[in-house]
Amino acid sequence: MNTKREISEIADEIRSCSKCRLSDEATRGVPGEGNPDAEVIVLGEGPGKEEDEQGRPFVGRGGQKLDEIMRSASLSRGSVFITNVVKHRPPDNRNPRSDEVRACRPFLEAQISTIDPSKKIILTLGNTATREILDTREGITSIRGSFFSWRDGVRVLPTFHPSYLLRNPSGSPKSPEDQMHDDMLALKKEIASSS
Numbered sequence: 001m002n003t004k005r006e007i008s009e010i011a012d013e014i015r016s017c018s019k020c021r022l023s024d025e026a027t028r029g030v031p032g033e034g035n036p037d038a039e040v041i042v043l044g045e046g047p048g049k050e051e052d053e054q055g056r057p058f059v060g061r062g063g064q065k066l067d068e069i070m071r072s073a074s075l076s077r078g079s080v081f082i083t084n085v086v087k088h089r090p091p092d093n094r095n096p097r098s099d100e101v102r103a104c105r106p107f108l109e110a111q112i113s114t115i116d117p118s119k120k121i122i123l124t125l126g127n128t129a130t131r132e133i134l135d136t137r138e139g140i141t142s143i144r145g146s147f148f149s150w151r152d153g154v155r156v157l158p159t160f161h162p163s164y165l166l167r168n169p170s171g172s173p174k175s176p177e178d179q180m181h182d183d184m185l186a187l188k189k190e191i192a193s194s195s
Contacts (some may be wrong), residue, residue: 015028020088025091029088032057038193043122044082046085046128049093074183087104147190
């Protein structure tokens with residue numbers, strides 16, 4: 001079975017999932033999208049309002065900011081696979097609850113193993129995604145921008161969630177956006193060094 005077909009089958013399962021309360025109020029599941037052979041998996045927290053309406057990840061204001069910062073580092077949405085920890089929108093954009101994260105975890109695991117990021121990179125956006133992968137309680141501001149090793153040498157690079165940049169446009173000595181741009185440049189350099 002090829003990777004594209006497997007990713008498509010996982011997406012179909014996500015769209016029909018009703019394992020937790022999130023599916024009760026959501027319009028549709030948001031499986032993720034992008035290059036199934038990507039060198040980078042971009043992992044967010046969960047879909048927002050626009051994502052819920054369109055069934056696509058990172059299409060709202062935060063997604064536009066993510067695209068902008070990726071472009072500034074010469075990275076494109078089409079070169080990565082973008083998904084979220086939970087696949088249905090939490091009501092009122094609240095943080096996903098632990099039982100909701102657990103219910104979605106098999107889908108995330110299936111996506112990760114199908115894309116097979118060994119010798120690849122998972123870019124975690126924000127606290128929820130970072131804590132889900134790295135099993136840490138440290139906040140994103142203290143660990144962003146550093147590479148961590150996860151399962152058989154997969155590299156994980158935590159950075160800010162793009163919605164954080166929209167809420168916190170300035171900082172000292174660098175703005176969160178400048179710091180996330182630096183992280184994207186580090187990501188690009190890491191991709192180049194492993195090719």
